[in-house]
Amino acid sequence: MKVEVILRxxxxxxxxxxxxxxxxxxxxxxxxxxxxxxxxxEFENTMDDQEVPDVASDV
Incomplete structure (x- = not known):
């Protein structure tokens, strides 16, 4: 069995x-x-003030 965390x-x-x-x-x-x-x-270590794209609506 395998579980993946996918960022979309x-x-x-x-x-x-x-x-x-x-x-x-x-x-x-x-x-x-x-x-x-x-x-x-990972997010905390790379936080900055740049704009982040919207998350895909079908998540």
Whole structure:
């Protein structure tokens, strides 16, 4: 089983920003908080005052 965190922004190609693999849902579920923390850290480390494109409406 594999779960991917995909970032989708208007006018940009989709990007896989995290993924986890495991044999069972509980294994995957334990990895999800770490994936979200890594994504949040990435945003915090690259924050600036530039405009950010709109998120795709079909998310």
């Amino acid at each position: 922004t208007k006018g940009q190609p989709e990007a896989v920003v995290g993924e986890a693999e495991g044999d069972t849902w509980p294994e995957i579920r334990r990895e999800l908080p770490k994936l979200m923390r890594n994504l949040a850290d």
